Amino acid sequence: MRFIDQLDIAGKKLLMRVDFNVPLDGETITDDNRIKAAVPTIRYALEQGAAIIVMAHLGKPKGKRVEELSLKPVAKRLGEYLDMEVTLAPDCIGAEVEKMAAGLKAGQVMMLENLRFHAEEQAKTVEERGDFGAKLAALADIYVNDAFGVAHRPNASVVDVPYAAKQCCAGFLLKLEWEYLGEALKNPKRPYIAVSGGAKVSSKLGILNNLIGKVDHFIIGGAMANTFLLAQGKDVGKSLVEASLVDTAKKIITKAEGSGTTLHLPVDFIWGKDIENAGGICDADNVPTDGMLLDIGPVSAQKFCDVIKEAKTIVWNGPMGLFEQPAFAEGSLKVCKAMADSDGTTIVGGGDTDAVVHQAGLADKFSFISTGGGSFLEFLEGKELPAFKALKENIDK
Template sequence: MLYIDQVDIEGKTLLIRVDFNVPLNGDIITDDNRIKAAVPTLKYSLEKGAAVIVMAHLGKPKGKVVDELSLAPIAARLGELLGMDVPLAPDCIGPEVEKMASNLKPGQIMMLQNLRFHAEEQGKTPEDRGDFGKKLAALADIYVNDAFGVAHRPNASVVDVPYAAKECCIGFLLKKEWEVLGEYLKHPERPYLAISGGAKVSSKLGILTNLIGKVDHFIIGGAMANTFMLAKGQSIGKSLCEPDLVDTAKEILDKAEAAGTKLHLPVDFVWGLDTDKPAGVCGEDNVPEDAMLLDIGPDTIKNFIEVISSSKTIVWNGPMGLFENPEFAEGSMAVCKAMSENVGTTIVGGGDTDAVVHKANLQNSFSFISTGGGSFLEFLEGKELPAFKALKENM
């Protein structure tokens, strides 16, 4: 991999793909962490005498111009963070954009309008994407990918631009993701623990299959644990589960035992008759018939903390319960706190997991918080992400 600090960028025009898909309330950005995450690469580029063209997407305009999804608020916020004006182009391609790009001087920056205003950006095949990527690449001398959040998507700005660009490299944000997920996890310090939660086994099957045999311990919580309880012949009341995956869960339990990976499942739960308030705590063998299991219980928390405390590398994706309701957030918060106190390497990824960490205000207590959701999951599944494939083939 070729990183931006290994490339001569002085006097060059850079086309930098970032992930600025931030939440908006009207024109107000409610969380600007993704914008802040790209600032180091942008500042470095400008300070080294490059002209910078930023490209990003926002929301799901489905190939049409949607005024509410203009990048204008994002350009304004980026300008505040950089302490300079960030002009927004009227489009991504076309004569007017080309003129703005050609007039850009070293140390100056501009932003292209929402990439997804063009249907070609998300075309499923090279034919669907057409020459959109080629037109984007023509705006600059060097293509820089710094958008891990879309690294798993075969979008024109991710996979086609590298093939058409004169030169390619990776920004600091993507470099860190690659170093931690792509390199460090090949040879982690042991004991190596994976923690997986959330609602569905189906969405984590790839991770379970890939990591069993590679990790020493695997903690499973959240509603996905219910399917494993069914696989063990236990009752789960009226809880969320995936009955069609019970046989798959049995296979995973058998595979883990054969591979020497110790699976840790909940032994007690906080349950309710609805998702509003808890009705009590029950053990795995005495789940009430009408119970909804909505968080891990105190004995499980104790068990999980013991495993977390004794591990030297931990990767976490997915909450332990319905953490959005404070009544059912204790399990997720306890896991979060225990991880934050671990002196080993602690890695977090995924939108809900990131939300738990920020809710606990412990974001500065982890070794690494990935900026990817789907990209993080696919990385843990052992897949080669389209962005890295395209960059490798064109560096």
């Protein structure tokens, strides 16, 4: 992998793919963390004397121009962070955009309009994407990918532009992801622990199958633990389960037993008859028939924290319960604090997990918080991300 600080970018035009898919309330940005995350790379490029063309997507316009999904408020917010004007182009390709790009001077920033206004951006095949990527690449001298959030998507701006660009590299945000996910997890310090939660086993099957045998301990919480309890022959009341995956859960338990990975499942729970009020604490063998398991219990939380305390590398995806409701947040918060207190390398990924960390006010206590959801999951599944593959294959230009 080659990074932006390894290239001479003075006087060059950079085409920078960023992840500015931020939530909007009308034209008001309600969370601008993704914009802030890209600022260091953009500032560095400006300080080096480059001109920058930023490209991003917003929402799901499905290949059509949708004015409510214009990047206008995003360009304005980026300009506020950079303390300069960021001009928004009327489109992302075409004669007018080409003219604006050609006239861009060193130290200036322009933003292309929403990439997803063109169906070619997300088209499945090279043929369907056509020359869209080549047209984007032609706007600049160097392509820079700093968008880990879309690194798992074979979109034109992610995989086609690097092949058509004169030079390409990764920005600082992608560099951090590569160092922590690509390097720290390649040769982790041990004990190496994976913590997984959330609602569904189905969304974590790839991670379970890839990491069992690699990690020393695998902690499972959240509603996905219910399917494993069912696989052990336990009654889970009215809890959320994936009954079709019970046999798969049994196989994972068996696989762990012979792999050197110790699987940790909850032994007690906070349950409720609805998702707002806790009904009490129960152990795994005595779940109320009309109850839903909505958080790990205090004994489980302590057991999990004891394992975490000894870890030298921890990777976490998925909360331990329905943390959005105060009655069922305690398990996630206890696990979060145990990781924050750890002396080991702590890596967090996924929107809900990120939310737990920020809710606890402990974001600055973690080694690294990934900016990707799907990309983070696919990395943990052992897959090569399309963005990394494209950058590596075009490193020698």
